[in-house]
Structures are given as structure tokens and as C-alpha cells.
Amino acid sequence: MKVHKKVEKRGRPKIIDNEIKPDIFERVYEDFEVRSVWKYNLNISRNGPISTEHFHKVEGPVVIEDDYLPKTQRKYINPQNGKEVGYTRAKNLGII
Secondary structure (H helix, E strand, O other): OOOOOOOOOOOOOOOOOOOOOOOEEEEEEEOOOEEEEEEEEOOOOOOOOOEEEEEEOOOOOOEOOOOOOOHHHOOEEOOOOOOEEOHHHHHHHOOO
């Protein structure tokens, strides 16, 4: 009985992984002041994340933008969840 060797084809060889790569995953990036969560769903978009969330590690009401902006255009940090909120929402929550 003759045994034939498998001849490799030219070009880049196929990558065969036994691991199943997930279609939905998250990547977390942390900095000194900000923690960012990037959410990916490859069924919806293969080019980039479908959503990003940014959580600030600073406690208390902090103005994100500079002081030259009017109060209604500034962003504030909600101390309960660390997310940015606008002027009206900050006023309703009692932050300012």
C-alpha cells in the first residue's frame, strides 16, 4: 500500500485553531482617571466596537469641560455610577 504525503499548497497556510473565537466580547482599558469598556459584536459590525462606555474614577461632582463653557453645555459626573450627565440631569439629581 502506498502512502501519499499531503502536499502543501502555495501561499499563506490556513490557521487552524481548536479554540472557538467568540462573536460577542468586551475589552477594558484603564487609565488613571478613566475606565473604558469597548463592546464588540462581530455579527453586527466587523470594523469596530458597537458601543463604548467611559467611567470616571473621580468622586463627587466634577466638571468635565473647561470653565469657559456656559453651565448648560458642561458635562458633570454622576457620583452614583461614574457616568457623564448633562446640565439638566445633574440639576435633577441634585449634583449642582
